[in-house]
Amino acid sequence: MSPIRSLCAASVLAMVTAGGAFAETTVTIATVNNGDMIRMQGLADEFTAQNPDVTLEWVTLEENVLRQRVTQDIAAKGGSFDVMTIGTYEVPIWGNQGWLVSLNDMPAEWDADDLLPAIRDGLTVDGELYAAPFYGESSMVMYRTDLMEKAGLEMPEAPTWDFIKEAAAGMTDKENEIYGICLRGKAGWGENMAFLTAMSNSFGARWFDENWQPELNGEEWTTAVNFYMDLMNNYGPPGASTNGFNENLSLFQQGKCGMWIDATVAASFVTNPNDSTVADKVGFALAPDNGLGRRGNWLWAWSLAIPAGSDATDAAKKFIQWATSKEYTALVASKEGWANVPPGTRTSLYENAEYKAAAPFAEMTLGSINAADPTNPSIKPVPYTGVQFVAIPEFAGIATQVGQEISAALAGQQSVEEALEKAQALTADEMEAAGY
Amino acid sequence: MARSVTTQRKIINTAAAWTVGMLIFFPILWTVLTSFKTEATAIADPPVFLAFDWTLENYSTVMERSDYMRFLWNSVIIAGGSTLLGIIIAVPAAWSMAFVPSKRTKDILLWMLSTKMLPAVGVLYPIYLIFIKMGLLDTRTGLVIVLMLMNLPIIVWMLYTYFKEIPGEILEAARMDGASLKEEILYVLTPMAIPGIASTLLLNFILAWNEAFWTLNLTAAKAAPLTAFIASYSSPEGLFYAKLSAASTMAIAPILILGWFSQKQLVSGLTFGAVK
Numbered sequence: 001m002s003p004i005r006s007l008c009a010a011s012v013l014a015m016v017t018a019g020g021a022f023a024e025t026t027v028t029i030a031t032v033n034n035g036d037m038i039r040m041q042g043l044a045d046e047f048t049a050q051n052p053d054v055t056l057e058w059v060t061l062e063e064n065v066l067r068q069r070v071t072q073d074i075a076a077k078g079g080s081f082d083v084m085t086i087g088t089y090e091v092p093i094w095g096n097q098g099w100l101v102s103l104n105d106m107p108a109e110w111d112a113d114d115l116l117p118a119i120r121d122g123l124t125v126d127g128e129l130y131a132a133p134f135y136g137e138s139s140m141v142m143y144r145t146d147l148m149e150k151a152g153l154e155m156p157e158a159p160t161w162d163f164i165k166e167a168a169a170g171m172t173d174k175e176n177e178i179y180g181i182c183l184r185g186k187a188g189w190g191e192n193m194a195f196l197t198a199m200s201n202s203f204g205a206r207w208f209d210e211n212w213q214p215e216l217n218g219e220e221w222t223t224a225v226n227f228y229m230d231l232m233n234n235y236g237p238p239g240a241s242t243n244g245f246n247e248n249l250s251l252f253q254q255g256k257c258g259m260w261i262d263a264t265v266a267a268s269f270v271t272n273p274n275d276s277t278v279a280d281k282v283g284f285a286l287a288p289d290n291g292l293g294r295r296g297n298w299l300w301a302w303s304l305a306i307p308a309g310s311d312a313t314d315a316a317k318k319f320i321q322w323a324t325s326k327e328y329t330a331l332v333a334s335k336e337g338w339a340n341v342p343p344g345t346r347t348s349l350y351e352n353a354e355y356k357a358a359a360p361f362a363e364m365t366l367g368s369i370n371a372a373d374p375t376n377p378s379i380k381p382v383p384y385t386g387v388q389f390v391a392i393p394e395f396a397g398i399a400t401q402v403g404q405e406i407s408a409a410l411a412g413q414q415s416v417e418e419a420l421e422k423a424q425a426l427t428a429d430e431m432e433a434a435g436y
Numbered sequence: 437m438a439r440s441v442t443t444q445r446k447i448i449n450t451a452a453a454w455t456v457g458m459l460i461f462f463p464i465l466w467t468v469l470t471s472f473k474t475e476a477t478a479i480a481d482p483p484v485f486l487a488f489d490w491t492l493e494n495y496s497t498v499m500e501r502s503d504y505m506r507f508l509w510n511s512v513i514i515a516g517g518s519t520l521l522g523i524i525i526a527v528p529a530a531w532s533m534a535f536v537p538s539k540r541t542k543d544i545l546l547w548m549l550s551t552k553m554l555p556a557v558g559v560l561y562p563i564y565l566i567f568i569k570m571g572l573l574d575t576r577t578g579l580v581i582v583l584m585l586m587n588l589p590i591i592v593w594m595l596y597t598y599f600k601e602i603p604g605e606i607l608e609a610a611r612m613d614g615a616s617l618k619e620e621i622l623y624v625l626t627p628m629a630i631p632g633i634a635s636t637l638l639l640n641f642i643l644a645w646n647e648a649f650w651t652l653n654l655t656a657a658k659a660a661p662l663t664a665f666i667a668s669y670s671s672p673e674g675l676f677y678a679k680l681s682a683a684s685t686m687a688i689a690p691i692l693i694l695g696w697f698s699q700k701q702l703v704s705g706l707t708f709g710a711v712k
Contacts, residue, residue: 028657
């Protein structure tokens with residue numbers, strides 16, 4: 001080959017290689033607005049510095065809008081998103097339908113074995129991991145240590161529902177607007193029904209028997225919902241049928257709740273002196289039980305998944321690997337302290353002495369997550385997975401309607417028995433229509 | 437003979453007008469006030485009206501976290517583009533219905549309005565699929581077309597109402613003087629209907645600016661306007677009211693300013709033909 005031809009060939013090769021190296025891949029990430037996700041967005045420059053060929057674009061949406069948008073896009077193969085933030089409810093359903101890319105081939109250094117078993121199980125379908133957990137949570141009891149002391153009681157580490165009732169009665173001081181217990185009352189599958197489904201598990205209730213027949217008007221559900229109504233009507237705040245997570249958070253932070261049973265992520269909010277008037281008077285305990293072998297706590301993980309229609313799968317995997325790695329945890333710790341790292345996904349985090357020192361609620365969070373079993377949530381066997389939900393596509397619609405019936409009972413518009421009879425009938429109809 | 441209005445009656449009328457005005461304006465005022473509070477003060481019970489430590493922290497957080505200018509620019513293009521395109525199509529349509537009506541004109545007008553009676557969600561999926569096929573998903577062009585189509589019946593109806601107030605004889609005279617159809621619409625009809633066209637433009641610009649269903653459903657990262665910017669500040673877990681209020685204030689500020697400066701045209705247009 002002549003020197004000139006060699007030079008030309010080399011130039012062409014160099015141009016092609018350079019073109020390849022600088023070919024930009026855009027990864028569009030759909031996410032929700034909460035502290036850990038926003039922090040990830042803020043630190044994403046570190047990822048793009050390591051991967052200059054990848055551009056990240058963010059779409060932040062309200063939880064329900066996000067769910068609707070990504071469902072619509074994934075079902076229609078719109079390809080709008082390359083990484084989606086989804087929860088433990090969607091992953092098994094979408095994974096089953098072939099809508100998600102398997103993450104079984106993540107590199108060894110990502111260390112899939114380090115993921116908490118309960119969380120990993122919730123994101124796995126037939127041995128395929130379909131999403132990487134970004135942060136995990138369960139639920140637990142948050143209580144006012146000063147009010148508990150005033151009531152002459154001591155909160156056990158693992159209380160029973162009877163103790164919770166006794167404590168709620170002892171702490172309630174309606175004249176001073178202090179209510180013994182604050183629980184979710186707002187209708188919705190992710191609102192009151194998330195709490196009630198988890199609570200009912202500890203009463204031995206289940207949504208469906210092994211043949212997918214609903215059991216909502218059974219003895220266990222009736223006992224559980226009557227217990228909930230008794231707590232809320234006698235010791236709960238007024239207007240509780242419209243209270244969700246944020247409303248109860250606000251009541252607790254203003255010192256109006258003796259106890260609050262809700263997501264473990266709330267621990268960092270109620271102990272934050274900038275927002276909470278009771279930051280230094282909060283204690284934690286495991287979610288209550290009834291001595292039947294199951295606690296009333298749930299399990300949830302906001303996770304990152306890749307839709308099957310994405311045309312940037314490799315870059316999306318690289319991003320997910322970065323955002324859910326141990327190195328990311330260390331990065332957050334170095335920039336914002338150990339108390340701010342995303343919790344509830346990796347065993348190694350709970351073996352880290354620095355984290356345990358910075359997050360006093362760490363042990364309780366781990367204990368709550370480990371106490372949940374998504375494949376065996378209640379006392380009797382069930383044909384479904386999910387602790388505070390049933391991982392079938394029909395559940396969100398059914399549970400929202402059931403939640404409305406129970407919310408109406410809480411508002412005094414009907415009795416618990418009437419609400420549960422209606423719930424049973426509508427669930428049976430919907431399930432029959434869906435072919436179960 | 438004009439009726440004399442007593443001072444007492446004037447005071448009552450003024451007080452009533454202010455009360456109604458404040459009632460309508462209060463949610464906006466509360467949003468603006470909340471945007472200057474801390475998250476803890478925003479949820480305080482009883483609520484704090486003015487006596488709180490004012491802070492600009494929410495605005496700096498929002499500016500730091502989101503690319504406000506990109507959302508704003510998208511809103512301007514989408515609202516402006518859909519309104520202008522709508523006017524261009526609606527002026528000839530309204531002219532023909534107002535000045536050369538056929539026996540089916542009334543039915544056509546009613547049919548056009550009937551398209552507004554279907555809930556938007558009913559056609560979401562077909563439109564979504566069409567957008568995917570045509571590569572219009574998450575593009576400003578796609579949103580300009582959809583919002584124009586959504587608002588077109590209102591634009592045609594409004595212009596038709598204004599044009600009906602203009603005496604047909606004037607257009608006839610222009611025609612007799614040798615004006616072509618184009619000249620008749622451009623140089624005779626349009627100048628006479630300026631207040632009506634201006635108020636139609638403004639009202640539709642506001643409608644398109646505030647439209648949240650299509651803009652949230654058909655956009656992702658590139659074409660998202662200010663409605664998506666507001667939606668990104670709602671949170672399922674954690675306090676967000678103060679930051680959400682700051683984002684809302686920033687989203688409505690441009691349209692409030694536009695409305696303030698053009699209120700004379702807006703009022704004169706909306707009351708055009710009301711008194712004969």
